[in-house]
Amino acid sequence: MMSAEPIDTIVIGGGLHGLSAALHLARAGRRVVVLERSWVGRHASGASAAGVRTLNRHPAEIPISLEAMDMWSNIEAIVGDHCGFHANGQILVAEHPRHVPVLEQRLASTQAAGYRHEELIDRAELLRLVPAISPHCTAALVARQDGAADPHRTLQAFRRSAEAAGVVINEGFGVTAVERCGSDWRVSTGQRDFVAPTIVNAAGAWAGRIAAMIGDDIPLGHKASMMIVTERVAPLLKPVTSVVGRPLSFKQSDQGTLVIGGGLQGRADIDRQKSFVNFAELAKAARAATDLFPSVGTVRIVRTWTGMEAKTDDYLPIVGASPVASGVFHAFGFSGHGFQLVPVVGAILADLIVHGATTRSIERLSADRFLRRRAAE
Ligand SMILES: Cc1cc2nc3c(=O)[nH]c(=O)nc-3n(C[C@H](O)[C@H](O)[C@H](O)COP(=O)(O)OP(=O)(O)OC[C@H]3O[C@@H](n4cnc5c(N)ncnc54)[C@H](O)[C@@H]3O)c2cc1C
Numbered sequence: 001m002m003s004a005e006p007i008d009t010i011v012i013g014g015g016l017h018g019l020s021a022a023l024h025l026a027r028a029g030r031r032v033v034v035l036e037r038s039w040v041g042r043h044a045s046g047a048s049a050a051g052v053r054t055l056n057r058h059p060a061e062i063p064i065s066l067e068a069m070d071m072w073s074n075i076e077a078i079v080g081d082h083c084g085f086h087a088n089g090q091i092l093v094a095e096h097p098r099h100v101p102v103l104e105q106r107l108a109s110t111q112a113a114g115y116r117h118e119e120l121i122d123r124a125e126l127l128r129l130v131p132a133i134s135p136h137c138t139a140a141l142v143a144r145q146d147g148a149a150d151p152h153r154t155l156q157a158f159r160r161s162a163e164a165a166g167v168v169i170n171e172g173f174g175v176t177a178v179e180r181c182g183s184d185w186r187v188s189t190g191q192r193d194f195v196a197p198t199i200v201n202a203a204g205a206w207a208g209r210i211a212a213m214i215g216d217d218i219p220l221g222h223k224a225s226m227m228i229v230t231e232r233v234a235p236l237l238k239p240v241t242s243v244v245g246r247p248l249s250f251k252q253s254d255q256g257t258l259v260i261g262g263g264l265q266g267r268a269d270i271d272r273q274k275s276f277v278n279f280a281e282l283a284k285a286a287r288a289a290t291d292l293f294p295s296v297g298t299v300r301i302v303r304t305w306t307g308m309e310a311k312t313d314d315y316l317p318i319v320g321a322s323p324v325a326s327g328v329f330h331a332f333g334f335s336g337h338g339f340q341l342v343p344v345v346g347a348i349l350a351d352l353i354v355h356g357a358t359t360r361s362i363e364r365l366s367a368d369r370f371l372r373r374r375a376a377e
Helices: 016-027 059-073 074-077 098-112 121-128 149-164 204-213 281-293 342-355 367-376
Strands: 011-012 032-036 090-094 119-122 138-143 168-171 173-182 182-189 193-196 198-199 220-232 238-244 249-252 259-263 267-269 274-276 301-311 318-320 328-332
Touching: 011 016, 011 182, 011 193, 016 032, 016 149, 016 198, 016 328, 016 342, 032 193, 059 098, 059 182, 059 342, 074 149, 090 098, 090 121, 098 119, 119 121, 119 274, 121 138, 149 168, 168 318, 173 204, 173 238, 182 198, 198 204, 204 301, 204 328, 220 267, 220 281, 238 281, 249 281, 267 301, 274 301, 281 301, 318 342, 328 342
Parallel strands: 011 032, 011 198, 032 168, 090 238, 198 328
Antiparallel strands: 090 138, 119 138, 173 182, 182 193, 220 259, 220 301, 238 249, 249 259, 267 274, 318 328
16 A cells, blocks of 8 residues: 655654754654654664763764754753753773873864864862762763753654654564665555655664665664663762773763663664673673762662664774665664764755755765775775
8 A cells, every 4th residue: 555645755764863864854844754663762772872072073073963962962852842951061091091092082183174163171170070080090081962861752852843843654564675766766565655845864773774785785784882770879970081091981860860872782683673782791881870879889780781783894984875776764873872962963854855955064974985895995
């Protein structure tokens, strides 16, 4: 059975990137349908630590990340809710003097490129910003405008705004085939087929499979990043804290729980859409947390989880038009740090689809970089 209403764009994947693209397109007047295999936020977007970080970004991402940060500062005007975003800063700590040159070199390179969002601070300022941190810590790099949001609140806000703008979200609609249909694309699901001239591929860990359906053979790895959440404790810290040379991202939620990650990897079973915690590995994050914050040593862990997403060879996402198939636009491979980019990537996709071009800097994010490299092999 085919969809009755005409559609301009089919968005495959109801994570935050699919919702953001759908929202921006609908506000630009496009008729948009989202097809989500499970339910909105089922995978990476619902599992995210939701750090909103410009700090220590890859140089190729800095321009769009800074624009995304402006959008986060204004997120209530964009999606009608504050999304639990607090700009309490993100901090990269040097535990020992031998780690300080890492921070100095990073600062020198971003400043040489003309950026001023990162700042090197000494122990005194670090202790002022994070009084609970162990006094053995020496210095830190800080991005004061950074922070963290609430992933579920963010999902609800993007969903509500997209639907208010006219987006139709179909949950339980897994895409099984994508084929040419004249100058349009026919997208098949178990229930119905959908036809439209443009497609956004925002299928997260499975986006490589959607890309292959339209002829883009993009090599992708997968991540199964792990998280810990503890029982509630009294107010302990405001900035999100990470540390040079160890796997740690440490923050306190609005509810008082400590949310601990740092990119440690569990196991992803992409075919079964399941991922599994590796407790021995995850213990490294718990160890780093108690070394940096000795007072949390007796706090109880309440839950652990993993979330899957696609990873590229250079850890940069793929954002832009398909190099081989006209009318198909990719947004995937965020490699563990796509939450912060959500508002801007949706705007970029709308630029590309509605205007055929964008002034935002995405040259280094093209799928071409992998197809070319393959051709050269
Ligand atoms: C544990 C964890 C912590 C993280 N922490 C941070 C952080 O602190 N800061 C940060 O910036 N980023 C972070 N990230 C990364 C960030 O969450 C992701 O980059 C972002 O959520 C990706 O969103 P997405 O919409 O691309 O993918 P997803 O949310 O995974 O959405 C893709 C959707 O596509 C659907 N789909 C797949 N195949 C099909 C199909 N065939 N048909 C229909 N639908 C399909 C899936 O069901 C899924 O819902 C973290 C990720 C994880 C897992």
